[in-house]
Amino acid sequence: MNLRIVRVLLRKEYLQLFRDKMMLRQMLMLPFIQLLLLSTAATFEVKTANLYLVDRDHSVASRGLVDRLRASGRFRVADASPSMKLADDALLRRSAGMILGIPAGFERDAVRTRSASLQLVFNAEDGALAGVTNSYAQQIIAAYARELGVTFKPMVMETPHIEIRTRGWYNQELDYKDYMVPGILVQLLTLVGTLLTAMNIVREKELGTLEQLNVTPIPRSAFIAAKLIPLWTIALAELSLGLMVARWVFGVPMRGSLVLVFFAACIYLVVALGIGLWISTTVDTQQQAMFISFFLILIYLLMSGLFTPTRSMPEWAQWMAELNPVKHFIWIMRAVLLKGAGLADVARPLAILAASGAVVLTLAVRQYVKTSA
Amino acid sequence: MSNAAVAVRGVGKRFGETEALTDVSFEARHGELFGLVGPDGAGKTTLFRVLTTFLLPDAGSATVLGLDVVRDLWAIRARVGYMPGRFSLYGDLTVAENLSFFASVFGTTIEEGYDLIAPIYRQIESFSGRRADALSGGMKQKLALSCALVHRPDILFLDEPTTGVDAVSRSEFWDQLHTLRESGLTIVVSTPYMDEAMRCDRVALMQGGRILEIDPPGEIGSRYPLPLVAVTGADRYRLLLSLRKAPHAHAVYPFGSELHYTDNRAGLDPGEVASELRDYARGQGFGDVEITAIAAGIEDSFMELMPAPVQRAS
Structure with missing residues (x-):
């Protein structure tokens, strides 16, 4: 490769990148706004849930349970009656989000057999909300049971029109920020790496400058290198910025080595840039490049375990997720930042990323040379 | 090489x-x-x-x-x-x-x-x-x-x-x-x-x-294969339509203020074509036409070489 020409091209690329003030501003703002929105506004945390109380026991123990739920600040008793039918109606009308059913004999059973039954019914239209509310209620009930030295067992629900789905949240304290921020940083790198790369190369096609460059002594390898290196560095700068925001604005813990984070990012970016380059070879306009990039990125993100854990996906989807570079990088980021994982712990996903990077980049460069020959 | x-x-x-x-x-x-x-x-x-x-x-x-x-x-x-x-x-x-x-x-x-x-x-x-x-x-x-x-x-x-x-x-x-x-x-x-x-x-x-x-x-234009004359006269458009119907017309195009008429009989003297065409025009009611034999230019050649008529700015 001709290093002099690469240098000449790099100068031009940086000149163009830094001239586009609009894009620079957006790139600086993006990590802030995304982190702000996704980690504070788009939280799963449920402030207060409206509770319909069906207390058929009216005992000290039943009142104690209701008091503790209320005292947590997370539950408000919206209405109460001894009728399960009325409670169901309230759930349907959405004036209550959950029903707490305390059967007659609750206190007696608790005292005599150290075990009593309770019923929790949720409106699971919003599965995530119901799951979170359930997990709050379970915590409080469990604490109350320990206090009384008894066990509460769930009562089997017989109304068929309400379905309760149970979800496994691996963050019981709902520290949503800590969990989301590493994922959002990955998404940021993917956007810069794939979308900007594809658009940047296609823009030269659109402008006709690629035709002009192809009639000069610029080897394709130099052209590709000069296109990828600036975006690679910009993506790493974005990551640094994002990590600073995460650390100092959102107080996300960084237990592992930042060197390892950047090392993984460097490898991951090869994959992201390679996909961007590949997209640029298949399309003719920036609009098409944008659409294909979004299409791929959205699928990658949805299948990555960023929003829903991959373990709860069907088996075929889990297999697909194994091929998803976003998933592996999110896994590495979470493991290193939140759990303080070391190189040995993340060696497997890192190796997968390195292998995908080599494959994707090779294929993309081949495709590029073929289509522009 | x-x-x-x-x-x-x-x-x-x-x-x-x-x-x-x-x-x-x-x-x-x-x-x-x-x-x-x-x-x-x-x-x-x-x-x-x-x-x-x-x-x-x-x-x-x-x-x-x-x-x-x-x-x-x-x-x-x-x-x-x-x-x-x-x-x-x-x-x-x-x-x-x-x-x-x-x-x-x-x-x-x-x-x-x-x-x-x-x-x-x-x-x-x-x-x-x-x-x-x-x-x-x-x-x-x-x-x-x-x-x-x-x-x-x-x-x-x-x-x-x-x-x-x-x-x-x-x-x-x-x-x-x-x-x-x-x-x-x-x-x-x-x-x-x-x-x-x-x-x-x-x-x-x-x-x-x-x-x-x-x-x-x-x-x-020197290889233009057919005799060519330039025609000027009043009511150019009707003249054009009329010339296109002349018995030996090969092609008639407006060129600036003139019309260029190409005869379809190769080797015929352009002067002869001019006088013949003058008679034809008079017969059609165009009394004041002026017709002169000319040598073909690049545009005439281009028109002739092209299979289909093209729009040209004049």
């Missing part, structure tokens, strides 16, 4: 169903200003792309400066200056940045190529800090030509360089091409305009991916 600056032998290129070039052959000499003339879609741009090593020909072979366009493409790229039909410089870079970028790509500097580009570049030098996309059409064209010249190429390919440029700039541009040619540079230029074709040393008429005729522009 040929001594010609450009030698094309039987080049063909197709895109799917479309045959963009069919058996194209021609030679351009060193130091020649060679024109490719033809309407849009004639294959001029495709031919340029083959010659500048951007496209591979499907058939035939071509050499530029004695170098094969397929085998020696890197050697060609270092010595060729190319100005594509569409403005294709970086709009977000300034005039000076564009120029210095293209100079450095070829491993040279603006200073080293300055004397060659000076006559052109000096006219836009005062805007050197302006972004290229903020330039007028004529200035963009001057910048593009400067960028194509800054590395001192041995041959210049210009694909419809004056499209979208005003008449004054067009004429200036051709003056500059003549200056460049005098410095010994070979120039191959394509144009859809007949007046520009007249300023080339030799032109090749192109149509539908084929070369129809190659001659100096002044001689293109």
